[in-house]
Amino acid sequence: MAPPPDTSKTTKLERYNSYIRRVNSTKLLAASTNLLFRATLLTAVVLILLFTLHYPPLLAGHHPSAASAHSHRSLLSSYSSYGGATWEREVRRSATPRRRGGLSVLVTGAAGFVGTHCSLALKKRGDGVLGLDNFNSYYDPSLKRSRQKLLSHHGILVIDADINDSKLLIKLFDVVPFSHVLHLAAQAGVRYAMRNPQSYVASNVAGLVSLFEVAAKHADPQPAIVWASSSSVYGLNTAVPFSELHRTDRPASLYAATKKAGEAIAHTYNHIYGLSITGLRFFTVYGPWGRPDMAYFFFTKAILSGNAITLFKTRDGVDVQRDFTYIDDVVQGCLGALDTAGKSTGTGGKKRGPAQLRVYNLGNTSPVPVGKMVAILEELLAKKAKKNVVTMPRNGDVPYTHANVTLAQKDFKYRPTTDLATGLRRFVKWYVEYYGVAAPHAQGKGKRGKGSVGEKGKDANTGRVASA
Numbered sequence: 001m002a003p004p005p006d007t008s009k010t011t012k013l014e015r016y017n018s019y020i021r022r023v024n025s026t027k028l029l030a031a032s033t034n035l036l037f038r039a040t041l042l043t044a045v046v047l048i049l050l051f052t053l054h055y056p057p058l059l060a061g062h063h064p065s066a067a068s069a070h071s072h073r074s075l076l077s078s079y080s081s082y083g084g085a086t087w088e089r090e091v092r093r094s095a096t097p098r099r100r101g102g103l104s105v106l107v108t109g110a111a112g113f114v115g116t117h118c119s120l121a122l123k124k125r126g127d128g129v130l131g132l133d134n135f136n137s138y139y140d141p142s143l144k145r146s147r148q149k150l151l152s153h154h155g156i157l158v159i160d161a162d163i164n165d166s167k168l169l170i171k172l173f174d175v176v177p178f179s180h181v182l183h184l185a186a187q188a189g190v191r192y193a194m195r196n197p198q199s200y201v202a203s204n205v206a207g208l209v210s211l212f213e214v215a216a217k218h219a220d221p222q223p224a225i226v227w228a229s230s231s232s233v234y235g236l237n238t239a240v241p242f243s244e245l246h247r248t249d250r251p252a253s254l255y256a257a258t259k260k261a262g263e264a265i266a267h268t269y270n271h272i273y274g275l276s277i278t279g280l281r282f283f284t285v286y287g288p289w290g291r292p293d294m295a296y297f298f299f300t301k302a303i304l305s306g307n308a309i310t311l312f313k314t315r316d317g318v319d320v321q322r323d324f325t326y327i328d329d330v331v332q333g334c335l336g337a338l339d340t341a342g343k344s345t346g347t348g349g350k351k352r353g354p355a356q357l358r359v360y361n362l363g364n365t366s367p368v369p370v371g372k373m374v375a376i377l378e379e380l381l382a383k384k385a386k387k388n389v390v391t392m393p394r395n396g397d398v399p400y401t402h403a404n405v406t407l408a409q410k411d412f413k414y415r416p417t418t419d420l421a422t423g424l425r426r427f428v429k430w431y432v433e434y435y436g437v438a439a440p441h442a443q444g445k446g447k448r449g450k451g452s453v454g455e456k457g458k459d460a461n462t463g464r465v466a467s468a
């Protein structure tokens with residue numbers, strides 16, 4: 001009988017082979033896990049890169065001074081990021097005139113007080129308007145959002161961006177051949193300049209240069225520019241009424257100094273690049289949808305709520321006076337300046353010939369003591385103000401303003417027609433409606449003038465009215 005075959009060797013060999021297979025498959029598993037991990041990492045990096053490249057505006061739109069504003073986004077501001085076919089279509093739709101020979105105007109500071117009124121007036125007569133505003137929180141941004149809503153109802157798009165965002169400005173001029181820019185975006189307020197000086201440099205100097213740069217070097221055609229200077233440039237000037245020929249080299253506040261700097265910068269861009277530039281020196285503009293940082297506005301609030309107001313007197317014990325100018329009159333001046341602006345003469349940063357450089361006072365031509373302004377408000381609100389009268393602190397204020405408007409009258413028929421009592425009555429009417437406060441019993445006897453923005457045909461005496 002043959003001996004049974006010796007299987008021990010074969011079994012050992014098989015065990016060894018199976019061991020090798022296990023080792024190999026473990027190695028393979030480890031290698032493929034490693035590969036999978038690397039591939040996932042690479043895909044993630046590629047995706048992040050693609051996302052970032054695709055949405056640069058999300059970063060570009062965030063100028064530091066606009067940072068706080070971005071917490072106030074609403075549906076209306078969905079164009080805070082720019083680019084894309086839909087965005088371009090909306091921009092063009094808003095900026096295209098609806099009348100033959102109409103203007104196409106980029107309005108900066110469009111959700112501001114003067115910006116809102118001018119945008120509506122331009123749109124109403126058939127011009128194209130595109131707005132820009134950074135919705136900063138210098139004063140209640142919800143008021144700016146309400147103005148934006150009003151503009152949106154009239155087909156005007158306001159883009160949520162800062163004038164220092166030159167990439168956006170370039171993009172806008174690529175999409176629309178604006179004929180004009182109405183540049184009203186600025187850091188306003190005389191006394192606030194002592195608390196936040198840098199904001200004046202950022203908006204009124206750097207922002208202005210940013211706009212002029214793009215208009216001079218990138219815009220084709222170059223637009224004509226009309227922009228807001230200020231009566232404060234007259235500073236310590238004592239010759240009255242203030243004429244454009246008077247000295248403006250003694251500003252009393254940093255605010256005034258930045259506006260004066262703006263006028264000098266305008267001269268440079270006109271001289272080198274052939275930009276047509278018109279500066280408008282506004283005199284204490286007031287009215288419905290006004291600025292809550294201005295005295296007539298916060299005095300109204302204080303009087304209604306029974307809080308004291310502070311009235312400044314000059315060092316000689318005289319009432320401070322202002323040439324208060326009603327918004328509709330200023331709008332008329334802004335449109336007149338736009339209509340008579342000559343064309344810019346340069347292209348691609350090269351001047352081709354001399355261009356227009358102008359500056360005008362837009363005032364009311366009748367100064368009123370601030371005490372009188374308070375007396376008018378007291379009558380309209382049927383309530384006495386609690387007054388603290390103090391000597392004017394050294395805060396940048398000047399004792400007196402008074403405009404000579406002969407030049408604006410001659411060049412574009414500027415004629416202010418609204419006295420302070422009439423204008424304040426319209427303001428108070430708007431104020432009680434907008435804020436839904438209990439209507440005052442008295443509304444004064446001022447003459448009724450032509451309707452202004454925000455008047456809804458309802459009388460404030462009828463009681464509480466929902467905000468606009």
Ligand SMILES: O=C(O)[C@H]1O[C@H](OP(=O)(O)OP(=O)(O)OC[C@H]2O[C@@H](n3ccc(=O)[nH]c3=O)[C@H](O)[C@@H]2O)[C@H](O)[C@@H](O)[C@@H]1O
Nearest residue numbers: 188189190230231232282283284294295310311312320397
């Ligand atoms: O015309 C201008 O150039 C300027 O007009 C206004 O500046 P201002 O005239 O100082 O306007 P308000 O701040 O409303 O002050 C009006 C008057 O009330 C006085 N006032 C202000 C505040 C206060 O608590 N008490 C007070 O008596 C001021 O001294 C001033 O005479 C605007 O705020 C500026 O942005 C604008 O450029």
